[in-house]
Amino acid sequence: MFSILIIYEAENLELLITELKTSIPDIDVHIWPEVENPEKIEAIITWKPPLGIMSKFPNLKVIISLGAGVEDILRDPNLPQDVPIVRIVEPCVTSRMTEYILLAVLRFHRQAFTYQRLQKAQHWKPLPISKTSSCYIGILGLGVLGTDAAQKLKTLGFPIRGWSRTPKNIDGIECFYGRDQLKLCLSKCRVLVCLLPLTLQTKGILNHETFSAMPCGSYLINVARGEHLVEKDLLEALDSGQLSGACLDVFSKEPLPENHPFWSHPQITITPHIATQTNSEYWTQPIVDAIHCIRAGQTLKNVVNYQQGY
Numbered sequence: 001m002f003s004i005l006i007i008y009e010a011e012n013l014e015l016l017i018t019e020l021k022t023s024i025p026d027i028d029v030h031i032w033p034e035v036e037n038p039e040k041i042e043a044i045i046t047w048k049p050p051l052g053i054m055s056k057f058p059n060l061k062v063i064i065s066l067g068a069g070v071e072d073i074l075r076d077p078n079l080p081q082d083v084p085i086v087r088i089v090e091p092c093v094t095s096r097m098t099e100y101i102l103l104a105v106l107r108f109h110r111q112a113f114t115y116q117r118l119q120k121a122q123h124w125k126p127l128p129i130s131k132t133s134s135c136y137i138g139i140l141g142l143g144v145l146g147t148d149a150a151q152k153l154k155t156l157g158f159p160i161r162g163w164s165r166t167p168k169n170i171d172g173i174e175c176f177y178g179r180d181q182l183k184l185c186l187s188k189c190r191v192l193v194c195l196l197p198l199t200l201q202t203k204g205i206l207n208h209e210t211f212s213a214m215p216c217g218s219y220l221i222n223v224a225r226g227e228h229l230v231e232k233d234l235l236e237a238l239d240s241g242q243l244s245g246a247c248l249d250v251f252s253k254e255p256l257p258e259n260h261p262f263w264s265h266p267q268i269t270i271t272p273h274i275a276t277q278t279n280s281e282y283w284t285q286p287i288v289d290a291i292h293c294i295r296a297g298q299t300l301k302n303v304v305n306y307q308q309g310y
């Protein structure tokens with residue numbers, strides 16, 4: 001028997017459980033908080049586990065994160081550092097994120113917000129279309145999601161600048177890395193997309209200094225985490241015209257509180273953390289693969305680096 005514990009609130013876990021049982025006949029599935037014998041649990045499948053929980057399972061062999069961002073797992077002060085954390089990396093999650101970014105970029109580039117205002121005023125006013133080849137797009141984070149978005153935006157003719165922690169060489173993308181090269185990367189970017197993990201180094205990176213390094217009137221797309229953004233600095237940059245607008249999918253507090261100024265800001269587009277989503281039908285195979293690897297003592301894929309925090 002291989003006992004797993006799912007710590008995830010979702011209405012429809014039945015399909016996942018049935019598929020896991022079909023793929024791994026000797027699996028024993030528990031759903032938090034119903035665990036009689038914590039010492040039997042060998043794998044935990046989760047995204048936002050309650051703090052402090054991980055030390056309750058002395059025979060834990062792997063933690064499988066249903067989310068790409070793992071900051072809520074790493075936040076646990078009792079996390080056993082010798083237990084690997086595996087992220088589910090899944091093509092559907094990636095392509096949905098890229099769709100969202102393409103939509104947001106194109107809405108800015110083709111002046112959808114201006115045409116919305118003109119329509120409201122019943123004003124027929126064709127505007128010149130700016131050159132795609134001059135609309136530099138900066139992507140913070142050239143990981144699984146950032147690289148896919150960069151490549152697809154490139155095929156539409158946008159010049160792309162990407163920024164990562166370590167040096168990269170990606171065909172057709174101007175790559176920058178490290179804090180020293182951030183300003184240089186931003187210097188031409190008319191659109192900035194944040195796809196960084198939330199770590200001590202990246203928290204608050206979308207701030208006054210970052211916005212000031214971009215050309216006046218640029219556009220921000222934050223699809224990573226709310227804590228990347230200094231909200232006050234965004235409001236000031238919109239007021240001053242340094243930024244012309246922002247598309248935000250993630251917020252420091254979710255759901256975004258009722259009285260938050262972002263809700264009614266005319267230059268801010270809000271979505272409720274849906275840039276990408278994954279369904280339980282796509283989780284089974286990566287979970288099964290990770291469990292097979294751990295049982296066979298094979299090398300796991302998509303393992304989180306505890307030191308780097310992602």
Ligand code: NAP
Pocket residue numbers: 068069070097140141142143144145146163164165166167178179195196197198199201202223224225249250273274275276277310
């Ligand atoms: P990933 O594959 O781990 O890639 C992370 C990228 O960020 C890497 O390129 C990494 O650089 C770079 N990075 C990390 N720390 C950095 C630093 N201090 N300075 C510069 N670059 C840094 O992550 P992913 O799968 O693409 O996901 C990215 C994030 O998207 C997740 O962590 C999550 O917060 C967010 N997300 C949001 C949604 C949503 O629905 N809104 C859905 C999924 C994910 P190296 O390549 O040099 O390591």
Ligand code: GLV
Pocket residue numbers: 066067068069070
């Ligand atoms: C969603 O935000 C994720 O990290 O997968």
